[in-house]
Structure formats: structure tokens, C-alpha cells
Amino acid sequence: MKKVKKEEGISKTSVLHGLENRNHKRATSELYTEKEGVVVVSNVKKHFIVGDNNISVLDGVGLKIKQGDFAMLVGPSGCGKSTLLHIVYGLEAPTEGEVFIKGTDIWKHTKNWRADFRNKGVGFIPQQAFWLKSLSVLENVAVPSIIGGLKFHEGLEKAAQMLELVGMSQWSKHRPFDLSGGQQQRVALARALLLNPWFIIADEPTGNLDHKSGVELMDLIKQLNDRFDITILMVTHNPEQYAYATKVFKMLDGQIAEVVENKKRKLKK
Numbered sequence: 001m002k003k004v005k006k007e008e009g010i011s012k013t014s015v016l017h018g019l020e021n022r023n024h025k026r027a028t029s030e031l032y033t034e035k036e037g038v039v040v041v042s043n044v045k046k047h048f049i050v051g052d053n054n055i056s057v058l059d060g061v062g063l064k065i066k067q068g069d070f071a072m073l074v075g076p077s078g079c080g081k082s083t084l085l086h087i088v089y090g091l092e093a094p095t096e097g098e099v100f101i102k103g104t105d106i107w108k109h110t111k112n113w114r115a116d117f118r119n120k121g122v123g124f125i126p127q128q129a130f131w132l133k134s135l136s137v138l139e140n141v142a143v144p145s146i147i148g149g150l151k152f153h154e155g156l157e158k159a160a161q162m163l164e165l166v167g168m169s170q171w172s173k174h175r176p177f178d179l180s181g182g183q184q185q186r187v188a189l190a191r192a193l194l195l196n197p198w199f200i201i202a203d204e205p206t207g208n209l210d211h212k213s214g215v216e217l218m219d220l221i222k223q224l225n226d227r228f229d230i231t232i233l234m235v236t237h238n239p240e241q242y243a244y245a246t247k248v249f250k251m252l253d254g255q256i257a258e259v260v261e262n263k264k265r266k267l268k269k
């Protein structure tokens, strides 16, 4: 077990071994190398058929995210941000184009391969948190362990550690719906961390929070990014949050209209 220095929002005794020892394996099919980006979206298009209409939502999206980047995706409501996140997460197929994660085109693989890819390295915080109502906060956080190949009691232990990490231990036995929006998002973050991700995708995690809770959650995500070098791709509508980002991708009319790069803050050891 490894101890970490106390920082606001991060517990000193948390067992962070898994997060610190994630396996940064390189892929063999190297169309895009990690040097170019651990996440490379290339000319992605997405159409939805609604009745007789073929609606184009994404029209040739391209972006590159490097290991340790804190990337933000912004744009007007309905422009396709959630759709793009689902495509990068391997849940929704693009109509055209490729998504290379660590050099591998995830859409050239099977559904089971993508499920494995998600379990082994990617945490997701959805726009609408989903909870199993009959389970406690602790059990809800442990749910990914079932598909991730851990025994449930191991999952519960890990869930307790992750709740400690996000400062929510004292709420373990409550039901998720008893918590405030900000508290629920911290719990959603704990759940996203359960299987030691190297990459977290978050769909507007602060969208329904008051200002203070939003800042607290952003600080926590930034600490995870700094301390464990977890790569972040996050949607936001709040320009105040751009200061956290190393890259801001602005979407318009189904494409990335602008990329703003900030200097990467030095990694704290």
C-alpha cells in the first residue's frame, strides 16, 4: 500500500496503488502512434435516420489528445458532443471515420473487445447519472467490478477506497438519490475510477451543480489528472472551466471549429 501526501479532496491513506501502476501498454497496429495522441479521432461522421430523414450530426470530426491531457469539448446544445463521447467510448458506432486509442482503431474490433477495452482502462461519467435504486452508494460504486472480473467483495473494498479518495466515505451506506447533485457526481467519479482507468470521459459532470460544488468537482478531477496522469476528455458549457484544460475543442456544425491549447501544468510527484 502506498501513502500519498494529503491534498484537499484527496485522502492521505487512500490505496492508490492501482491508479499509480496502470499498465500503459502500447498497441501494435500503429497507424497513429501514442506520440501523436493516445486518443485520435479521424474524420468521424455520424448520421441518424429519423423517420424518412437522414440527419447529419457529426460531419468529419478530428481531434488528438495526448497522454495526460485535460481535454474539453464545448459547443452549443445539440451539436453532437455526447454523441462524440459515446463514439470514443466505444458505445455508439460512427457512420464513417476512425477512433484510434493507443494506436488501435477501436471500431475495427468486436463488441466484446470494446467492452474489454472499456473495463480495462476507461471510466465514464454520463450526463445523467444512473443508479441502481435498491443499492447503497458503496454497492453502486462497486457495480463495475462485476463486469471487470473482480469478486464482488473485492469490488466493495475497492469501492470503499475510491469513495475515500473523493471524500464521500461517510455516505457509503446511504442511497444515491439521498445525496445532493454534487455529492452524486463525486460518487459517479468514484465509480468511474473503480477499475483503475488511464482515461476518463465525463459528459458535463458539473452541468447540474451549483458554482461551489462545480469548482470542488473540477478541482478533484484536476488532482486526478495531475497526480495520476489520467487523461481526461470532458464536455462543459462553462467557459470558466477552460482554465483547467490543456486543450479546448470547440464544436460547431458537426466539426471541430477551433482548438485552444493551454500550457500543460507540470505533473506533481
Ligand SMILES: Nc1ncnc2c1ncn2[C@@H]1O[C@H](COP(=O)(O)OP(=O)(O)OP(=O)(O)O)[C@@H](O)[C@H]1O
Pocket: 048, 049, 050, 057, 075, 076, 077, 078, 079, 080, 081, 082, 083, 084, 127
Ligand atoms: N439515437 C439518436 N437518434 C436520433 N437522433 C439522435 C440520437 N442521439 C442523438 N441524436 C441527435 O443528435 C443531435 C446531437 O445530440 P447530442 O446529445 O450528441 O448533443 P449534445 O451536443 O450533447 O447536446 P447537449 O449539450 O444538449 O447535451 C441532437 O439533435 C439529437 O437529437
Ligand SMILES: [Mg+2]
Pocket: 081, 082, 083, 127, 203
Ligand atoms: Mg450532451
